[in-house]
Amino acid sequence: MRAEDRRRAKDIPADLQRSRDPSVRRAVARARARILDADDAPLLRALEDTDDEVVSWASYGLGESCKGHEAARVRAIASRLASSRRARPSEQTMLRALGRCGGDASDQTLRAWLRRGGELAEAAAYALGDVAALRGSLSIESSAALLEAAQGSPPLGAALYAFGRTETGAGEELGSRLLAAARAALSRNGPARIFAVRALGRSGETDAAADLGRVLVTEDFAPPERAEAAHGLSRLRRAGAAALAEAISQLVPDRVEQLAGDRFGTLLAAVEAVGNDPPKKTVSALWAVARLAPPPDAAATLLRRASALRCAAAAKLALGAWDSDVLRTCDVSSGEAGARARLVALDREPLVRARRAAWMDLARSDHPRVREAALDLIARHPELGDAAPAALAEALASTLPGVVAVAASVVQAHPDRVFVLARSERLAALDPAAPPPTASPARELDTAVARGLRAAIARRWSPDLVETRAALVDAVLAAGLDEGSAYAREACKDANATVRARASKALAAAGDKDGAACPPPDAPAGAAPEIGHALAHPVRLVLETDAGVVGVRLDPVQAPIAVTRLAALARSGFYTSIEIHRVAPGFVVQLGDRGGDGYGGSGDLLRCETAPVPFEPQDVGLALAGRDTGSSQIFVTLARYPHLDGEYPWVGQADGDWNAIAEGDVVRAVRVEE
Numbered sequence: 110m111r112a113e114d115r116r117r118a119k120d121i122p123a124d125l126q127r128s129r130d131p132s133v134r135r136a137v138a139r140a141r142a143r144i145l146d147a148d149d150a151p152l153l154r155a156l157e158d159t160d161d162e163v164v165s166w167a168s169y170g171l172g173e174s175c176k177g178h179e180a181a182r183v184r185a186i187a188s189r190l191a192s193s194r195r196a197r198p199s200e201q202t203m204l205r206a207l208g209r210c211g212g213d214a215s216d217q218t219l220r221a222w223l224r225r226g227g228e229l230a231e232a233a234a235y236a237l238g239d240v241a242a243l244r245g246s247l248s249i250e251s252s253a254a255l256l257e258a259a260q261g262s263p264p265l266g267a268a269l270y271a272f273g274r275t276e277t278g279a280g281e282e283l284g285s286r287l288l289a290a291a292r293a294a295l296s297r298n299g300p301a302r303i304f305a306v307r308a309l310g311r312s313g314e315t316d317a318a319a320d321l322g323r324v325l326v327t328e329d330f331a332p333p334e335r336a337e338a339a340h341g342l343s344r345l346r347r348a349g350a351a352a353l354a355e356a357i358s359q360l361v362p363d364r365v366e367q368l369a370g371d372r373f374g375t376l377l378a379a380v381e382a383v384g385n386d387p388p389k390k391t392v393s394a395l396w397a398v399a400r401l402a403p404p405p406d407a408a409a410t411l412l413r414r415a416s417a418l419r420c421a422a423a424a425k426l427a428l429g430a431w432d433s434d435v436l437r438t439c440d441v442s443s444g445e446a447g448a449r450a451r452l453v454a455l456d457r458e459p460l461v462r463a464r465r466a467a468w469m470d471l472a473r474s475d476h477p478r479v480r481e482a483a484l485d486l487i488a489r490h491p492e493l494g495d496a497a498p499a500a501l502a503e504a505l506a507s508t509l510p511g512v513v514a515v516a517a518s519v520v521q522a523h524p525d526r527v528f529v530l531a532r533s534e535r536l537a538a539l540d541p542a543a544p545p546p547t548a549s550p551a552r553e554l555d556t557a558v559a560r561g562l563r564a565a566i567a568r569r570w571s572p573d574l575v576e577t578r579a580a581l582v583d584a585v586l587a588a589g590l591d592e593g594s595a596y597a598r599e600a601c602k603d604a605n606a607t608v609r610a611r612a613s614k615a616l617a618a619a620g621d622k623d624g625a626a627c628p629p630p631d632a633p634a635g636a637a638p639e640i641g642h643a644l645a646h647p648v649r650l651v652l653e654t655d656a657g658v659v660g661v662r663l664d665p666v667q668a669p670i671a672v673t674r675l676a677a678l679a680r681s682g683f684y685t686s687i688e689i690h691r692v693a694p695g696f697v698v699q700l701g702d703r704g705g706d707g708y709g710g711s712g713d714l715l716r717c718e719t720a721p722v723p724f725e726p727q728d729v730g731l732a733l734a735g736r737d738t739g740s741s742q743i744f745v746t747l748a749r750y751p752h753l754d755g756e757y758p759w760v761g762q763a764d765g766d767w768n769a770i771a772e773g774d775v776v777r778a779v780r781v782e783e
Contacts, residue, residue, distance in 0.1 A: 111636040113140035114670065114716055116606065116629060116737075118148070126151060131160040138163045142170025143717060149178065156189050164189070164199040169721040169755060172206025183207060183214045190222070201232035202721040205754065208236025211243035220254045223268070230258060231267040235751045238271035242752065247271055252279045259290040266294055266301025269308040270751060278311030288314040295320065300726055300749040306334050310341020315348040317341070322352035325379060326359045332371040332768040333726075333748035336378035336695025343382040350388050353379060357394035365403040368414045369656075371768035374694035380421045385457065387425050398422035399435055409442070410655040413773050416442040420450035429457035431467055445773075448479040452486065460490045468493070472500040477706040480504065481515040488523050497526045498555040505561030510577040511708030513565050517580035520558070521587040521615075528552040554588050562588060566596050572605070573710035573740035579611035586619040594621060601627040604634040605714065607735035637716070643669035647761065648676050649782040654689070655774040659765030661729055661743070668718035668758040671731050671739060675760065676781065678711055678741055684779045692772040696750070699732055700776065701742030710740025718758045724750055727767065730757035 112120035118141060125137045138155045155167035168186055175182045186203050193200055204222060207215040219240065223233040234255060241247045247255070251271070256279065258268035272278045272287060279287040287308055294305035306324055309317040324330045324338035339356075342349035360376045362368060368376075380398055383391055399422040403415045416439065423439040430436070431454040440447030448471055460468050468490075472483040484504055487497045504516035520527055531551035562585055570578050582600045585593030600612035601624060609627040617625035643665060650661040665672040678684065684700070690707050691699035702709040716737040724730060724746050730753065732742035745763040746753065 110136070110140070110640050113143050114636045114640060115633045116144050116716065117633055118144045118146035118151070126155065131163065134158060134160060135162045135166065138166035138170070139720075142166045142173070143719065145170060145174045149174065149182075153185055156185060161197045161199045164197075165202040165721055168199065168203040168206045172202075172209040173719075173755070175206070175210035179210045179212050180214070183210050183212065183218070186210075187214070187218045190218075200229055204229060204232040204236045205239065205721065208239030209755075211240050216240050216248055216251055220251050223254050223258055226258075226261070230265055234258065234265060234267040235270055235754070238274040238751060241271045242274040244275075246275050246277055247279070249280070249282065252283050256283060256286050256290055259294065260286075264290075264294065264297070266297060266299060266304060267751075269294060269301070269304040272311050273304060273307035274752070275311070278308065278313060281313065284313045288312040288317055291317070292320055295324070303331075303334050303337055303748045306330075306337045306341060310337075310344045313344075315345060318345045318348035318352040321345070321349070322356050325352075325356040325375070331748070332375055333695035335375045337748075339375075339378040339382040343384065347388070350384065350391055353383055354388070354391040354394045357383075357391070357398065361394070361397045361401070365401050365407065365411060365415050368411065368418070369769070370766065373414045373418070373771055374692070374768060377418055377421060378694040380418060380425070383425050385425065386428070392426065395422040395426050399426060399439060403441060410771075410774065412442040413446075414771050416440045416446040417771065417773075420446040423447075424450040424453040427454045429454050431455045431464060443476075443773075445476040445479055448474055448476060449482060452479070452482050456486055456489065459492045460486070460496075461492055465493060465496055469496055469500065473503065477509050477511050477704065480509075480512050481706065484512070484515045484519055487519050487526055491526070493526075495529070498529065498558050501527060502555065502557035502561040505558065505565045508568070509704065509706075510570065510574045511704065511706040514574075514577040514580045514708055516561075517565070517577070517584035520562070521580065521583035524587045524589075527555050527558040527588060529555045554590065558588070559590060562590050563592065566592065571710075571712045573712060573714045573738070574708065575605055575607050575714070575738045576708055576734050578603075579608050579735075582608070582612050583615045586615045594619070594624070597621075598624045602630050604630060606737050610736075637670045637674075639670045639673040643673045644676060646783075648672075650676075650679050650684075651780040651782060652684070652776050653778040653780075654770060654776050656769045656771065657766060659763065659767055659770070661745070661761055661763050663729070663761040667720040667722060668731065668760050671715050671718055671758050672760050674711075674713075674715060675731075675741070675743065679779050679781050682779070683711060683741060684776055687776050689770055689772065689774045689776065691744075692770055692774075694768075695747055697744045697746055698767050698770050699742060699744040701732065701740070707742070710742060713740060715739035715758075719755055720759055721755050722759045724753040724757070724759065727763040728759060729761040729763050731760050733757055 125133055128134055141151050152167045152170045155163050158164055171182050186206050190203050219233045219236050223230050237251050255268045255271055258265040291305040291308040309321050321338040321341045325335050342353045357379050399419050401415050403412055420439040423435040427433045427436050431451050436451055455464055455468055474480045501516045504512050507513055531553045566581055582597050585596050597612050597616050600608050603609050613625050613627040647662050647664040652659050663672045663676055687703055688705045689700045690702055690705050726748050728746050730744050731739040732744050733739055745767050
């Protein structure tokens with residue numbers, strides 16, 4: 110466990126992989142699958158083990174580290190699959206590993222297993238979805254095989270998953286077949302039905318709009334399915350817009366008090382799915398939302414929901430008029446929803462004169478997420494001119510990690526926005542004796558931005574603020590800051606793998622080939638203190654939120670270190686009074702950042718304890734921003750999302766109505782039940 114946690118494969122005694130005790134071999138395989146050492150020979154040997162769990166861990170590790178070794182890994186995994194004499198759980202993991210490798214060989218192998226049917230067909234279908242996501246499309250042959258499985262006897266619900274992992278679905282040739290298969294699957298309740306809803310939106314068929322509209326307004330469908338129906342309608346152009354208008358009209362409550370429960374999330378998803386230029390039929394429905402009037406004595410929870418809906422509708426109705434009445438009056442709560450809606454309107458036209466001044470005000474907002482969203486607009490608005498470096502300089506000098514991270518990311522992606530006319534050029538312009546300016550005058554880094562970057566890299570960011578630290582590495586090198594190379598080389602020695610990887614990539618891009626190699630430090634960080642003291646049994650967290658009481662059962666079976674840490678944080682009161690900072694209706698609810706914008710954590714890092722297990726509805730995972738970047742943020746899945754499988758540590762299961770929670774709701778109290 111210490112070797113796994115410290116990411117040091119060389120600390121694992123070589124003879125343990127040959128132990129007669131399968132529990133020892135399982136621990137070795139798990140450690141190597143999580144360490145992902147450059148030497149894959151031990152995992153390839155473990156792939157031939159007689160113990161099914163050892164084989165699962167080996168194939169999982171090979172799949173996770175497949176990039177750059179696709180051909181050899183696919184051959185090894187496919188060979189092991191072919192030699193299997195009976196159906197075993199490890200075969201599902203091997204199939205998903207093939208999906209993570211991608212490529213034609215994986216596609217062909219998975220297609221063959223899909224057509225065999227039986228217990229492994231579902232895993233093969235999910236793996237084809239992984240291949241589709243890597244490629245950006247499905248092959249004609251795989252599309253046909255999946256549709257055969259979806260329409261087979263019995264039909265395979267998972268066969269429709271892959272069509273939702275691409276923008277093109279089944280393509281024009283098979284669009285009508287996809288529509289027929291998805292329609293038939295709507296009548297079958299279960300976790301896989303959401304794949305049918307998503308497939309309808311990807312079918313490209315106009316007739317799918319009526320089906321999606323029915324899903325959106327029918328309470329027999331689960332909230333995630335209804336939210337997915339809204340997303341699907343946004344893809345179906347005129348027919349989708351008409352169905353959305355009708356659905357929104359039916360979903361708008363008579364009284365704001367009726368927004369309690371999951372009705373709010375469904376309506377919000379529908380409003381957000383409307384295009385930026387809504388047709389006339391949709392306008393009246395949006396006005397009904399924008400005019401939702403809370404009672405004078407409405408609680409803060411209700412005001413927040415009303416504001417989110419009113420401002421989402423107002424942003425569509427304003428048509429870029431950032432100072433319109435509908436936008437100025439939409440927020441009846443903290444002001445954050447209204448500010449974000451104004452940014453949407455501002456983004457539609459050049460940011461000059463009054464629009465530029467309005468943007469500057471929002472770039473200095475007291476709401477971190479508003480400020481971050483304003484900074485993001487710099488990339489799309491070069492006309493901001495001198496206002497851009499001024500706003501970025503102020504943001505880089507901030508103590509808010511998310512604001513600094515976003516500003517640094519803008520500098521890295523668009524360094525041209527922070528370079529100004531060189532001082533020598535400005536002086537020459539004032540000198541009558543100077544030669545006329547050239548077509549390419551010299552430019553230099555804005556002094557305020559340079560000062561902001563220096564302040565940011567001088568600040569001691571806590572270890573778990575990986576996104577901020579990595580973004581600063583990118584920014585100082587892209588901006589050519591004098592201290593940039595030294596800062597990046599120091600990051601190259603960081604204990605965290607994600608920081609080292611970003612430093613390596615940034616140094617290589619800057620032409621520093623000598624500094625671009627960032628191996629793990631010789632003196633590794635100490636092992637997690639929870640090792641040897643990890644929880645042996647699950648604990649349940651009871652969370653009293655603005656939306657009601659919900660629970661989280663933390664289970665140490667897959668991620669004992671993370672679960673022990675999370676339970677300790679709960680006992681310490683860390684999650685009490687915390688804001689639920691992210692809610693994607695129908696997808697996830699996420700909490701665990703006291704800063705409220707998703708960039709922060711507890712101050713300490715957790716190394717990844719990912720595992721080859723599925724994320725089912727209401728499963729709980731540890732949020733990550735790269736390898737070994739976990740801290741205190743957890744998420745609850747609201748439906749079946751196979752693309753999360755194996756990518757995040759699985760830490761337990763949730764109970765209660767998580768679909769009723771809205772972004773900004775607060776956890777008022779937490780109780781830990783042993």
